[in-house]
Amino acid sequence: MATVMAPGETSDYIGVRFQKLGKLYHFKTGAQKDLVAGDHVIVETKRGKQLGQVIAFIDPQDVHRQKGLRAVQRKATPRDLVMKQVWEGKELDALITCREEAARAGINDAKFVKAEYSFDGSWLTIAYTTENKKLDVRGVQSALGRIYRTRVEMQLVGPRDVAKVMGGYGACGIPRCCSTFLTDFSPISIRMAKEQGISLSPQEITGMCGRLRCCLVYEYEQYVAAKKQLPKVGKTIGTPHGEGRVIDVRPLRDSVLVAVDDAVHEVERHQIEPLEELAALKNKAEAGCSKHEGGGCDCGAKEKKDAPE
Structure with missing residues (x-):
């Protein structure tokens, strides 16, 4: 992750965002040396000219790739901002037309979720999702190009991106994370649920x-770090209530549940006595050095050298 510089600090590299919760793309400031966070700028991308907002200055060491990095063309004018709003107002009509053209083409196994114009209307991007990886949408793309006289791109997106676009509420009852503050999707595995004891x-x-x-993914690292300091389920430990077996681990409470005889107690980490580790150390101490009996041990010499005079 790129390091965002502190307020007041500047560099020759900036992070630009094209959507409210979109990814941060890196550009050079170029001739625009008076940029500040919050400014709107015009930059050249693989989708033509785009209007984006400067979010932060980026440390040169954290820039994605400095070689071939494009520079800001200019600051956006009030007219640019107005034109962007005008084209945004036409996106819903474009999406409806796209769905109509898809129906005419007999495409019923794809969902077209978003239409997005570039700030000057020279580029129209249609986001869609489908389980049919061989689906051909070039017919719809050509039809839209003829209707709107602009360059059209069909962008295949995943289920998470669709949820981000659609918004709504999550199973927890609050607005979805992806549509409120997440700008990128982190890799998530079933192991994360297991580590946190979630069904x-x-x-x-x-x-x-x-x-x-x-x-x-939010609390996964905290659970992993906390569990390293606590005994695993099934381990025998010493507690203020006597010797017992761990039946559950509570990482965020920094404690474990221990069955002692017929009772269950919650024991905090500082109260735990690691019986197995202590027994292992005791056995090692009683065994002594294996070389001592053979006369090849220099323990005595080390003790004499380390002893105070």
Whole structure:
């Protein structure tokens, strides 16, 4: 992850965002040396000219790739900002037309979720999702190009991106993370749910997008770090209540549940006595040095050298 410089600090590299919760793309400031965070700029991308907002200055060491990095062309003018709003107002009509053209073409196994114009209307991007990886949407693309007299790109997106576009509420009852603050999707695995002791039923770990919930990654590292300091389930330990067996681990409480005789107690980490480790150390101390009996041990010499005069 790129390091964002502190307020007041500047560099020759900036992070630009084209959507409210989009990824951060790196550009050179070029001749625009008076840029500040919050400015809107015009930059050249592989999708033509785009209008984006300067979010932060980026440390040169953290720039994605300095070689071939494009520079800001100019600051956006008030007219540019107005034109962007005008074209945004036409996106819904473009999406409806796209769906109509797809229906005419007999495409019923794809969902067209978003239409997005570039700030000057020279480029129209249609985001769609489908399970049919061999689906050909070039007919729809050509039809839209003829209707709107602009360059059209069909962009295949995944279920998480669809949920981000659609918005709505998650299973927790609050607005979805992806549509409120997440700018990027982190890799998520079933192991994260296991580490946190979450039920592996689909209803518990699956989001509205049909994929593993993004929130599984939020506390994963804390759980892993906390569990390293606590005994595992099934281990025998000493407690203020006597010797018992661990039946559950509570990482965020820094404690474990221990069965002692017929009772269950919650024991904090500082109260735990690691019986197995202590027994192992005791056995090692009683065994002594294996070379001592053979006369090849220099323990005595080391003790004499280390002894105070």
